[in-house]
Amino acid sequence: MSGYTSDPRIRWTELLPWAAAIAFFFAMPEYLSLGARILIYILFALSLDLILGYAGIITLGHSAFFGLGAYTAGVLGAKYGVTDPFLQLIAAAAMAALLGISTGAVILRTKALTLLMLTLAITSILLEIANKATWLTGGADGLSGVKTDPILGLFKFDIFGKTAFIYCLIALFLGWLLVRRLIYSPYGAMLTGIRENTARMHAVGAPVYWRLVLIYTLSATMAGVAGALLTQVNQFVGLNVLGLEPSGDLLVMLILGGVGRLYGAFVGPVVYLIAQDYLAKQYPEYWYFGIGVLLIVVVLFARGGILGLFDPWLQALSRRRSSARALAR
Amino acid sequence: MAASALETQKLCKSFGALTVADNIDFRLEPGARHALIGPNGAGKTTFVNMLTGALAPSSGRILLGGEDITKVSQAARVRRGLGRTFQITTLFRKLPVLDNVALGIAERDGVARRMWKPASRHAAIIDEAMALLGTLGLTADARIKVEDLPYGRQRLVEIAIALGLKPKVLLLDEPAAGVPSQDSGHVLDVLASLPADIAILIIEHDMDLVFRFARRITVLVQGQVLVEGTPEQIAADRRVRDVYLGEATHA
Numbered sequence: 001m002s003g004y005t006s007d008p009r010i011r012w013t014e015l016l017p018w019a020a021a022i023a024f025f026f027a028m029p030e031y032l033s034l035g036a037r038i039l040i041y042i043l044f045a046l047s048l049d050l051i052l053g054y055a056g057i058i059t060l061g062h063s064a065f066f067g068l069g070a071y072t073a074g075v076l077g078a079k080y081g082v083t084d085p086f087l088q089l090i091a092a093a094a095m096a097a098l099l100g101i102s103t104g105a106v107i108l109r110t111k112a113l114t115l116l117m118l119t120l121a122i123t124s125i126l127l128e129i130a131n132k133a134t135w136l137t138g139g140a141d142g143l144s145g146v147k148t149d150p151i152l153g154l155f156k157f158d159i160f161g162k163t164a165f166i167y168c169l170i171a172l173f174l175g176w177l178l179v180r181r182l183i184y185s186p187y188g189a190m191l192t193g194i195r196e197n198t199a200r201m202h203a204v205g206a207p208v209y210w211r212l213v214l215i216y217t218l219s220a221t222m223a224g225v226a227g228a229l230l231t232q233v234n235q236f237v238g239l240n241v242l243g244l245e246p247s248g249d250l251l252v253m254l255i256l257g258g259v260g261r262l263y264g265a266f267v268g269p270v271v272y273l274i275a276q277d278y279l280a281k282q283y284p285e286y287w288y289f290g291i292g293v294l295l296i297v298v299v300l301f302a303r304g305g306i307l308g309l310f311d312p313w314l315q316a317l318s319r320r321r322s323s324a325r326a327l328a329r
Numbered sequence: 330m331a332a333s334a335l336e337t338q339k340l341c342k343s344f345g346a347l348t349v350a351d352n353i354d355f356r357l358e359p360g361a362r363h364a365l366i367g368p369n370g371a372g373k374t375t376f377v378n379m380l381t382g383a384l385a386p387s388s389g390r391i392l393l394g395g396e397d398i399t400k401v402s403q404a405a406r407v408r409r410g411l412g413r414t415f416q417i418t419t420l421f422r423k424l425p426v427l428d429n430v431a432l433g434i435a436e437r438d439g440v441a442r443r444m445w446k447p448a449s450r451h452a453a454i455i456d457e458a459m460a461l462l463g464t465l466g467l468t469a470d471a472r473i474k475v476e477d478l479p480y481g482r483q484r485l486v487e488i489a490i491a492l493g494l495k496p497k498v499l500l501l502d503e504p505a506a507g508v509p510s511q512d513s514g515h516v517l518d519v520l521a522s523l524p525a526d527i528a529i530l531i532i533e534h535d536m537d538l539v540f541r542f543a544r545r546i547t548v549l550v551q552g553q554v555l556v557e558g559t560p561e562q563i564a565a566d567r568r569v570r571d572v573y574l575g576e577a578t579h580a
Contacts, residue, residue: 003424004431004455005472008447184447186440186454193432196421203381203419204433204494205407206441 003192008184017266021169025162032161033233038273039168040229043175045254045265047222052251053260054183055215056195057108060247061119062223064103064126065096067242069224071130071137072096074237077146079136085148085167089228096224097217104216108209120244127243142238146231157233164233171229175222182218183262191215195260252291256298258305267306332395334359334528335380335411335498340389342375342552349375350386351552357498361528364543366536368572372552373532374416377502380530381413382406394497408437412496414487416503416532422476426467426486429475430458433493458493465489465519481512488519499523501531505538517541540564548572 024035044066051057069092076082076091107118130137137143150156155163182188194201194208201208231237240246249272257268275294279287302309335357342350349372357363367373378384380391382403391399398406407413421429434454435441449455462468465485470478475486484504491499504520505513513535520542523529533539539546539560546563548555550572556563563569 003428004448004451004458005425005427006449008449181447182444184449185444186435186446186448186451187442187444189428189432189448190435190441192424193421193428196423197419200419200421200490201432202403203407203413203415204436204490205404206436207404211442 003189006184014263017263018173025165025169029160029162032165034273034277036161036164036168036233037230038269039165039172040226040233041250041253041269041273042266043168043172043229044223044226044250045257045269046172046175046179046262047219047226048250048254049260049262049265050179050182050222051216051219052254053262053264054188054195055191055212057212057216058112058116059119060116060244060251061121061123062219062250063242063244063246064119064123065100065220065223066227066230066246066250067123067126067130068099069093069096069227070231070237070241071143071227072224073148073228073231074143074146075136077148077231077235078143081147083147083149085151085232088148088232089225092224092228093221096227097221099224100217100220101213104213104220108212108216120247123243123247127239130239130242137237140239142236144236146235146237148232148235157235161233168229168233171225175225179222180262187211187215252295254305256295256305258307261304261307264305264307271306333357333392334361334394335530336392336395337380338390338392340376340379340391341387342372342379342384343387349552350379353389353549353552353554355547355554357528357530359497359528360526361530362542362544363528363530364539364546365530365532365549366534366539366546367549367555370551371549373549374502375552376549377413377500377532380500381411407494407496410495410497411500412491412494412498413500414491414502414504416506418480418483418487418507420475420483420486420490423474425472425474426462426478426489427455427458427471429486430461430489430493431455433490434458434461437494461489461493464522465492466515479512481508481515484508484516485519488516492523496527498528498530501529501533503533504531505533505535513538 025032048062052059072092072095073088076088082088103122107115110118131139148157151163151167157163190206190211194211198208227241230241253268253272254265256271257266258264272291275290276287279290283290298305304311333356337353337355340350340353353376365373365376375384379386382401386399390397393406393409393411398409421432431454434457438454440451440454459468459471462471465488467482467485467489470482475483478486488504505516508516517538531539531542543560545557546560547557548563548569555572556566556569
């Protein structure tokens, strides 16, 4: 969908997620906390789609950036009295970016399984550090008492999650604008080229390695912001933001929704987190089983993810429209 | 002596005890139409891979336009004007033909790093790509995915990408490999119409194509240059007949 032959104009279907989010805000006020969590995970999934879906970088370590962002905001808010929400976000973004560029510069020289293991190693190391540095992170008990000021001095984070929801929605909207812009740009087209045929990109003179390091860093920054949002909304950080598990969950979400199609990152977290919320209430001990079944069904019957199911329908629609346009001439 | 377009000096490559390039001195003049031939296992592919930078030589030097590029990376050689096509089609199969060419042009133009304006609004890139496709007779295929094209046309896309980089030197690695004989004429027409100022080195098994296209021929045997000359000299050379053409008639 990106590239030199695609139409960059926003289609009406692309406004649906935003309409749905606003409708959700008014229709289900008792679920706004879950809603905010979903929005954060969509932002996180978008950042993963950028490197996995577009650039073709496989990773099991994306939680490293999410977790670092979460802990940066948490430590600042709980230990150092930096309670301004935007300062926390900026600091989290900067830390994640730093980690992204420094680790990316090393591991992006590798690929496939080696790369997968290295990404996993990095997030595992961070998890262990967070676990051991109890004086800073609270260790296994987590870091509570994270303070965040009202946004712009006006909107306090309320217990119903109203402020949190709108705040996360705005952050996600900005993130979406940025990612959408990027994937339709020459850079986005170039990333698709790297994913499709790296040897060919080398042969047209592209400095592939540097291009990957840059997008990896951008993606890490976004993931860091998503992590900081989670801390601000929960006023708490736990070890579950680091390591294999959140990375794996994120990957499952993106695969459920559809990889490399921008809106798969929207659909996946919605389905996953609602299913998790429902299943965890109904079957507290077996809820992962339900997620597993869902993943198997999608992988077996919908290889392009849930969004991929709509492809034939969308293609028919665009064919009908282009033939209508041809008739109109 | 004027600078050569591309030159190797005492180029060697060995894998352990096996020597696959043995002191190759080779000169490609500006605007040349030069062919590199040799029996299977003569080291043609190794030689080309060293020229493009895919493989590092064991010793010796490679000069592009008089400058030493022996240690220069593959991508940087491309940016300095060394283009190539692949023996085995190496394309973005799931992307339209236009994108295949535009991605290369965008790299050459420095547009590929841009992150804001949509790619499809970079009219200069798209116009140039369309003009190039026009010269190769691919205009109607511009929006078709490469994987949906017949193989002969895919070979042309391969050439189109290389030309989009405006190379000073172009290495054509078996451009007609696998093309059905009724289409290979079209490939030859395209090769004949390439800009005269590009120095071209063609590696090809199709002797008919080689003798119609090349003005000079180098014969490589067991990693060494056996002989170099005009097509007439090569055709008349008894050693070449023995090791190469003779063998070909047996095959």
